[in-house]
Amino acid sequence: MKKKIILVFAIILFLAIVAWMFRDLFTGSPELQKNPYDYGMKELRQTDTVPAYKEVTPLKPALTTITSIATGYDGKIYVAGKGGVDILDISGRILKSFTFPGYATCLTVMPDNTLVIGMGDHVELWDPSGVQISAWQPEDTTSVITSVAASQHKIFVADAGNKIVYQYNELGKLQARIGEKDPSRKIPGFVIPSPYFDVGISPAGELWVANTGRYKLEKYDNDGSLLTSWGEASVTLEGFAGCCNPSHFTILSDGSFVTSEKGIERVKVYSPDGNFIALVARPESFDEGTRGLDLAAGSNGRILILDPLRNQVRVFLPLKKH
Amino acid sequence: MRRKQVILFFLIIGWLSPPAVMAIQRFPKPEFESGYVVPDAQLPLPRAELLAWLDVTVLLLTLSLATYLVLKRRSRMGVFLLSLFSLAYFGFYRQGCVCSIGAIQNVTMALFSGSYTVPLTVLFFFLIPLVFTLLFGRTFCAAVCPFGTFQDLVSFRPVRMGAWLNAFLGMIPYLYLGLAVLFAATTTEFIICRYDPFVGIFRLNASFGMFLFAGLLLVSGVFIARPYCRFLCPYGVLLNWMSQFSWKHMTITPAECIQCRLCENVCPYDAIDFPQTKKNPAGQRKQVNQLILLSLLLPLLVLGGVWTGGKMHLTLAGVNSRVRLARMIQATPVSKDQPEIPEITAFRSSGVQQQQLMTEVATIEDDFLTGSRIFGGFVGLVFGITLIRLIRTPYRTDYLPNRGTCFSCAKCMDYCPVLKDKTNN
Numbered sequence: 232m233k234k235k236i237i238l239v240f241a242i243i244l245f246l247a248i249v250a251w252m253f254r255d256l257f258t259g260s261p262e263l264q265k266n267p268y269d270y271g272m273k274e275l276r277q278t279d280t281v282p283a284y285k286e287v288t289p290l291k292p293a294l295t296t297i298t299s300i301a302t303g304y305d306g307k308i309y310v311a312g313k314g315g316v317d318i319l320d321i322s323g324r325i326l327k328s329f330t331f332p333g334y335a336t337c338l339t340v341m342p343d344n345t346l347v348i349g350m351g352d353h354v355e356l357w358d359p360s361g362v363q364i365s366a367w368q369p370e371d372t373t374s375v376i377t378s379v380a381a382s383q384h385k386i387f388v389a390d391a392g393n394k395i396v397y398q399y400n401e402l403g404k405l406q407a408r409i410g411e412k413d414p415s416r417k418i419p420g421f422v423i424p425s426p427y428f429d430v431g432i433s434p435a436g437e438l439w440v441a442n443t444g445r446y447k448l449e450k451y452d453n454d455g456s457l458l459t460s461w462g463e464a465s466v467t468l469e470g471f472a473g474c475c476n477p478s479h480f481t482i483l484s485d486g487s488f489v490t491s492e493k494g495i496e497r498v499k500v501y502s503p504d505g506n507f508i509a510l511v512a513r514p515e516s517f518d519e520g521t522r523g524l525d526l527a528a529g530s531n532g533r534i535l536i537l538d539p540l541r542n543q544v545r546v547f548l549p550l551k552k553h
Numbered sequence: 554m555r556r557k558q559v560i561l562f563f564l565i566i567g568w569l570s571p572p573a574v575m576a577i578q579r580f581p582k583p584e585f586e587s588g589y590v591v592p593d594a595q596l597p598l599p600r601a602e603l604l605a606w607l608d609v610t611v612l613l614l615t616l617s618l619a620t621y622l623v624l625k626r627r628s629r630m631g632v633f634l635l636s637l638f639s640l641a642y643f644g645f646y647r648q649g650c651v652c653s654i655g656a657i658q659n660v661t662m663a664l665f666s667g668s669y670t671v672p673l674t675v676l677f678f679f680l681i682p683l684v685f686t687l688l689f690g691r692t693f694c695a696a697v698c699p700f701g702t703f704q705d706l707v708s709f710r711p712v713r714m715g716a717w718l719n720a721f722l723g724m725i726p727y728l729y730l731g732l733a734v735l736f737a738a739t740t741t742e743f744i745i746c747r748y749d750p751f752v753g754i755f756r757l758n759a760s761f762g763m764f765l766f767a768g769l770l771l772v773s774g775v776f777i778a779r780p781y782c783r784f785l786c787p788y789g790v791l792l793n794w795m796s797q798f799s800w801k802h803m804t805i806t807p808a809e810c811i812q813c814r815l816c817e818n819v820c821p822y823d824a825i826d827f828p829q830t831k832k833n834p835a836g837q838r839k840q841v842n843q844l845i846l847l848s849l850l851l852p853l854l855v856l857g858g859v860w861t862g863g864k865m866h867l868t869l870a871g872v873n874s875r876v877r878l879a880r881m882i883q884a885t886p887v888s889k890d891q892p893e894i895p896e897i898t899a900f901r902s903s904g905v906q907q908q909q910l911m912t913e914v915a916t917i918e919d920d921f922l923t924g925s926r927i928f929g930g931f932v933g934l935v936f937g938i939t940l941i942r943l944i945r946t947p948y949r950t951d952y953l954p955n956r957g958t959c960f961s962c963a964k965c966m967d968y969c970p971v972l973k974d975k976t977n978n
């Protein structure tokens with residue numbers, strides 16, 4: 232009797248194994264239902280840290296496709312995108328718009344309010360009234376201009392295609408090639424795996440470049456020597472996550488940095504020496520897959536984030552002074 | 554003179570071609586800027602080829618030794634020790650590959666697909682055990698196949714199963730073989746490898762599912778001795794066929810059977826056929842009638858199988874990845890809101906037109922129609938023959954190992970009190 236029970240148990244077990252095999256074979260492999268290459272960003276997007284900023288009403292430019300933002304020395308907000316520029320005040324009122332053929336990929340404002348606009352493969356200077364002043368093209372072919380930064384006599388142009396930062400004067404004359412790989416000067420060169428390559432000028436007039444492949448912000452002097460850098464790859468809030476980040480940054484008047492990332496969309500503030508200070512906007516604030524969160528510093532500690540997916544300028548106010 | 558020129562030409566071409574072939578680089582190497590140094594290209598090392606031939610040599614040696622131990626020495630201990638060596642070598646050292654069981658698929662694919670050539674060593678792994686079995690019975694199962702040994706090690710409390718149950722479960726390997734051949738012939742999948750329960754253990758990399766599969770199989774193997782070998786192994790079907798016609802098969806007794814019945818219950822695999830000497834005219838007549846009826850039914854069973862196979866061909870074709878992809882594309886509406894299945898994304902970005910895929914799938918389904926009918930007919934035939942075998946009770950005076958199902962493991966030999974050349978009473 233006992234043997235019979237054992238036998239029945241063993242046979243049921245064996246038949247169940249065979250049944251599983253057949254079921255697995257005919258109901259399709261499980262990989263088809265689930266993406267085996269899924270990076271599982273959902274969990275990484277979650278954070279318990281409370282942002283030190285609160286979002287207020289976003290600004291809505293007239294342009295239908297926006298790509299870049301800058302604040303002028305006059306306190307106005309300049310937004311560029313497909314076919315033109317919108318100039319807004321802090322309340323979101325459109326003060327001026329002008330159009331041009333082509334697609335602006337980046338924008339900055341010189342102290343005299345001249346607009347420097349990167350147009351993908353060339354640079355254009357525009358008067359804020361909508362009159363074009365000049366245009367020039369980098370000497371290297373295959374340029375992908377992703378960022379511009381300017382002081383009164385220096386215009387820095389980041390070219391992701393050639394992984395280099397050009398320094399021009401206001402007339403468009405090339406002054407220096409910065410960051411070019413040069414082992415003799417111990418310059419390792421920029422690692423730019425995707426067209427996110429930002430430049431900025433600190434209040435002290437120093438050039439900072441986002442070496443996104445190395446997850447670092449790097450400071451260069453006038454002759455292109457690497458002076459210092461900070462930043463590390465990490466999914467924690469302290470570091471930069473994903474393939475190549477920070478995708479954008481801006482420098483506040485006190486020298487601290489605001490950075491934005493793609494992949495795990497988040498905006499953070501770092502001290503001038505690169506220590507994490509505060510979270511501005513958490514990943515949940517953005518639609519998943521948002522890329523190109525260009526940044527600008529607004530008045531009263533505001534941080535302006537260009538959200539290309541929602542076609543808005545998102546405004547974040549500090550909860551308290553840090 | 555002309556011949557010499559031709560030879561010289563080919564010699565020069567032969568001498569020049571390897572560097573030329575090696576020089577081809579389809580894509581320029583990426584320039585890594587992180588200091589990463591691209592390692593030198595690893596060509597298959599000559600040792601790998603040598604190792605494959607070493608495996609063939611070890612297979613030949615172990616098979617010869619197993620045959621010698623079973624047929625000449627009649628040594629269970631010898632067989633057991635050799636089987637441990639095979640488990641260590643073919644199982645854990647060679648990690649279950651090449652294996653004769655999986656080689657069925659390589660050979661089938663080579664027969665049906667013009668673009669695939671079966672490596673010679675794999676062909677040997679497929680053929681050598683079959684040839685040995687045709688000559689000496691299933692000594693391969695006894696001491697060479699690592700799967701068998703693995704299961705033998707856990708077979709602590711084997712329970713005897715009746716003839717009908719053995720016959721019923723014994724049909725599964727035929728089904729499995731038929732499907733394995735069908736899927737290999739249509740270049741769909743190597744299902745024997747996909748459901749290989751032990752290779753993941755040999756390689757210590759089994760997924761949880763496969764680990765569970767192997768674990769449960771071994772648990773059932775505590776009571777059903779060698780469940781994979783008896784009721785799943787598709788290669789066992791071929792070995793069974795060969796063994797039926799084996800030239801010299803092991804015997805339980807070294808001399809004349811004295812009907813002591815000591816071996817009656819010792820075979821854990823129910824592979825001993827009992828004497829069949831009773832003659833019952835009434836029963837015999839009934840049996841003859843049943844056999845005639847079944848013989849007449851056999852063609853109908855085959856035809857029924859062909860018909861059912863034909864009806865099932867679309868289900869069977871669904872295992873093919875191209876067919877599945879086409880069905881997925883047809884079933885998935887293009888929607889921006891829903892993330893696309895990666896297979897569909899990969900297909901769309903390949904540039905192949907959907908129409909092209911559908912044409913390809915129609916050809917595959919046609920192949921499956923033919924294949925499924927043959928498969929169905931085969932299953933019908935196996936079913937009919939199994940029934941006939943169950944009803945048929947051939948006349949036997951001695952306890953004999955069943956030539957088809959006996960693994961030649963030599964376990965029963967130790968129980969036989971008969972000594973060679975003389976009886977001991």
Ligand code: SF4
Nearest residue numbers: 820959960962963965
């Ligand atoms: S050798 Fe004996 S014990 Fe082993 S399988 Fe054959 S009949 Fe069974």
